[in-house]
Amino acid sequence: xxxxxxxxxxxxxVFSTDHKMIGKQFLLLSIAMALFGGYTAYLxxxxxxxxxxxxxxxxxxxxxxxxxxxxxxxxxxxxxxxMPLLAAFPSNFLIPLMVGARDMAxxxxxxxxxxxxxSGALLLAASLxxxxxxxxxxxxxxxxxxxxxxxxxxKWGVVLWLLSLALAFISSSLGGLNYLVTVVTHRAQGMxxxxxxxxxxxxxxxxxxxxxxxxxxxxxxxxxxxxxxxQTGFFLPAKGGEPMLWEHLFWFFGHPEVYVLFFPTxxxxxDILAVFTRKPVFGYKLILGSTGVAVALSFVVWAxxxxxxxxxxxxxxxxxxxxxxxxxxxxxxxxxxxxxxRHSAMRLEMPLLWVLGFLxxxxxxxxxxxFLGSAAADIYLHGTYFxxxxxxxxxxxxxxxxxxxxxxxxxxxxxxxxxxxxLGRIHIALTFLCFxxxxxPLFRVGVGGMVRRIADPSFYPQYQVFAGWNIxxxxxxxxxxxxxxxxxxxxxxxxxxxxxxxxxxxxxxTLEWSAASPPPHGNWGEKLPVVTCGPYEYSKPGEAEDxxxxxxxx
Amino acid sequence: xxxxxxxxxxxxxxxxxxxxxxxxxxxxxxxxxxxxxxMFFAGLISAFLVFRLGPAxxxxxxxxxLPLEVTAVNTLVLLLSGFSVQWSxxxxxxxxxxxxxxxxxxxxxxxxxxxxxxxxxxxxMLHFGxxxxxxxxxxxxxxxxxxxxxxxxxxxxxxxxxGRKALKGGYNAGNSLGVDLCRTYxxxxxxxxxxxxxxxxx
Numbered sequence: 001x002x003x004x005x006x007x008x009x010x011x012x013x014v015f016s017t018d019h020k021m022i023g024k025q026f027l028l029l030s031i032a033m034a035l036f037g038g039y040t041a042y043l044x045x046x047x048x049x050x051x052x053x054x055x056x057x058x059x060x061x062x063x064x065x066x067x068x069x070x071x072x073x074x075x076x077x078x079x080x081x082x083m084p085l086l087a088a089f090p091s092n093f094l095i096p097l098m099v100g101a102r103d104m105a106x107x108x109x110x111x112x113x114x115x116x117x118x119s120g121a122l123l124l125a126a127s128l129x130x131x132x133x134x135x136x137x138x139x140x141x142x143x144x145x146x147x148x149x150x151x152x153x154x155k156w157g158v159v160l161w162l163l164s165l166a167l168a169f170i171s172s173s174l175g176g177l178n179y180l181v182t183v184v185t186h187r188a189q190g191m192x193x194x195x196x197x198x199x200x201x202x203x204x205x206x207x208x209x210x211x212x213x214x215x216x217x218x219x220x221x222x223x224x225x226x227x228x229x230x231q232t233g234f235f236l237p238a239k240g241g242e243p244m245l246w247e248h249l250f251w252f253f254g255h256p257e258v259y260v261l262f263f264p265t266x267x268x269x270x271d272i273l274a275v276f277t278r279k280p281v282f283g284y285k286l287i288l289g290s291t292g293v294a295v296a297l298s299f300v301v302w303a304x305x306x307x308x309x310x311x312x313x314x315x316x317x318x319x320x321x322x323x324x325x326x327x328x329x330x331x332x333x334x335x336x337x338x339x340x341x342r343h344s345a346m347r348l349e350m351p352l353l354w355v356l357g358f359l360x361x362x363x364x365x366x367x368x369x370x371f372l373g374s375a376a377a378d379i380y381l382h383g384t385y386f387x388x389x390x391x392x393x394x395x396x397x398x399x400x401x402x403x404x405x406x407x408x409x410x411x412x413x414x415x416x417x418x419x420x421x422x423l424g425r426i427h428i429a430l431t432f433l434c435f436x437x438x439x440x441p442l443f444r445v446g447v448g449g450m451v452r453r454i455a456d457p458s459f460y461p462q463y464q465v466f467a468g469w470n471i472x473x474x475x476x477x478x479x480x481x482x483x484x485x486x487x488x489x490x491x492x493x494x495x496x497x498x499x500x501x502x503x504x505x506x507x508x509x510t511l512e513w514s515a516a517s518p519p520p521h522g523n524w525g526e527k528l529p530v531v532t533c534g535p536y537e538y539s540k541p542g543e544a545e546d547x548x549x550x551x552x553x554x
Numbered sequence: 555x556x557x558x559x560x561x562x563x564x565x566x567x568x569x570x571x572x573x574x575x576x577x578x579x580x581x582x583x584x585x586x587x588x589x590x591x592x593m594f595f596a597g598l599i600s601a602f603l604v605f606r607l608g609p610a611x612x613x614x615x616x617x618x619x620l621p622l623e624v625t626a627v628n629t630l631v632l633l634l635s636g637f638s639v640q641w642s643x644x645x646x647x648x649x650x651x652x653x654x655x656x657x658x659x660x661x662x663x664x665x666x667x668x669x670x671x672x673x674x675x676x677x678x679m680l681h682f683g684x685x686x687x688x689x690x691x692x693x694x695x696x697x698x699x700x701x702x703x704x705x706x707x708x709x710x711x712x713x714x715x716x717g718r719k720a721l722k723g724g725y726n727a728g729n730s731l732g733v734d735l736c737r738t739y740x741x742x743x744x745x746x747x748x749x750x751x752x753x754x755x756x
């Protein structure tokens with residue numbers, strides 16, 4: 001493919017090999033899929049709040065449709081919103097810019113990675129139209145529900161679901177490989193490892209975690225496909241198979257996946273904090289060490305998802321211990337972030353507000369996780385809405401507060417224009433309020449014993465006392481979804497007509513702000529940048545300026 | 555000089571040496587790819603071991619005996635191909651073009667022979683009534699052996715691709731990356747097999 005400066009429409013916007021365009025493609029894909037995922041969230045909350053009442057813009061959410069909808073919701077939000085928004089978008093857009101390269105190590109592989117995820121999303125959408133409808137075994141696809149159509153009545157929907165997961169996994173693996181090779185081999189002169197911004201380190205941690213964890217799940221997906229298409233019985237007890245095996249292989253991937261979606265937010269938040277508090281990152285090496293420990297531990301905690309599934313109780317204790325221990329390195333990282341806030345002259349600009357929102361809400365998600373890590377408490381809480389509240393308090397801050405922080409912060413770099421400040425601040429405030437109003441009540445409902453995954457709570461008289469809380473949470477959820485229209489409006493209008501932004505509107509040090517906004521094809525013009533210092537030389541005593549860009553013009 | 559900036563001359567080559575200029579990006583790429591593959595097979599093999607080491611009798615009673623002797627010889631054939639690809643690579647690096655081409659051809663023939671015998675044994679096992687559906691034993695036999703066969707086929711296609719370019723004189727001692735990548739991947743295919751052989755047939 002030609003890669004000159006004059007590109008045609010197709011090679012510039014569609015089949016592009018430019019890392020910045022691929023990053024934007026991933027961003028747009030995740031926004032489109034988030035709309036789809038938001039629609040499923042609306043249907044779920046409608047049914048829980050107003051059972052047996054037809055939902056506007058859909059109709060009656062019957063129990064079998066409810067099962068398909070929760071399956072779609074989880075799959076879409078994790079693999080087609082979280083992964084593109086937090087792993088693929090920042091890695092593609094930022095890594096070459098932040099390490100001072102012209103593009104990824106393998107631009108064409110990068111393009112293939114986008115189109116694989118895109119095809120996966122299409123396959124998932126196609127499952128809406130096959131006989132039997134989309135998969136209905138939950139986003140975790142527990143066997144035997146997913147291994148035979150006897151249980152949910154869905155056959156082709158499961159096959160399409162599995163194929164779409166496989167494509168998304170292969171895409172993210174190839175992407176991760178590309179990011180790693182790029183950082184190792186394509187750094188600019190002077191960009192030593194200890195001068196890499198936290199964003200790059202954390203994107204690498206995310207990529208490494210992903211592709212060490214995903215292999216076994218691809219194997220499990222392959223075996224489940226065989227069960228569905230060739231009538232093998234790997235996960236079917238009736239044929240001598242072992243359903244727990246799927247759970248082990250799924251969570252061996254599934255738990256590290258949570259951190260895959262968490263590391264990027266940590267890295268980007270640290271960089272944003274440094275810029276808006278005008279302070280260096282607190283404990284650069286401590287954070288790197290903690291990250292290493294967290295990556296290693298993330299591979300030995302998976303069975304805490306299975307305390308209730310008939311896991312050998314002798315195994316529950318070690319997994320409880322590792323689960324509680326893994327909160328230590330993460331606490332070190334989060335406390336380093338709090339340390340940066342202390343005595344700082346914060347500039348309360350929009351990206352920092354997102355990060356503060358992330359820190360406040362994620363803390364609750366993290367702390368409630370400790371209860372669930374203890375096997376004894378988990379047996380009671382695991383099947384309830386407490387778990388729903390807990391994982392939304394970890395994943396929503398990570399994916400959406402973190403994702404929005406990234407989009408707001410790098411918006412001027414991506415489009416060369418500024419977002420509207422008023423709309424942006426209203427969006428942040430409403431998102432923060434509505435998110436808490438949606439999920440805080442669910443802790444209460446969960447501790448009260450209301451079981452999750454049921455379509456019609458009115459069927460169970462003991463849940464009637466929660467009806468008020470559920471309606472409150474649902475109205476908050478609808479408001480949370482409606483609030484996002486402010487963002488869409490602001491995003492589209494500002495990208496096209498917003499006021500022009502400077503190359504470095506925040507006086508930030510990292511390398512991407514030394515390139516033009518938006519950076520041209522090839523990023524750096526004639527000469528590559530030369531790096532002379534670390535990324536966090538903010539407010540250095542004795543210096544005239546409170547910042548010092550990493551790049552010196554060669 | 556950056557190891558490989560972009561495949562086009564659109565940008566002037568930077569005056570700046572990359573910190574890791576000795577490491578070829580594609581070489582690191584293939585090693586990471588093999589890491590993903592190893593994790594993939596690790597997942598598959600641990601799933602297999604859950605049953606193999608489980609309380610139930612293994613293999614289940616009344617199953618056709620797997621062709622141990624033929625496959626043992628076939629394993630040696632595949633191992634030989636590992637040596638021949640290394641010989642071919644060494645010859646290329648030493649500038650011995652004829653030996654390089656012979657080694658590459660020999661590797662391809664040995665690999666193809668391995669695959670043909672495996673395929674033949676597969677068909678024989680099917681005739682004996684062992685299918686993927688019959689039980690977990692059959693399912694794993696075809697999944698493990700089949701997936702390895704698929705990877706071997708991929709390796710053979712890569713060898714063909716490299717061989718075609720080699721016949722046109724596309725490689726020499728200084729320009730050998732394609733052969734190196736192919737060799738690295740083939741080592742993975744060869745190295746994995748003895749483990750599968752011991753676990754599945756042993």
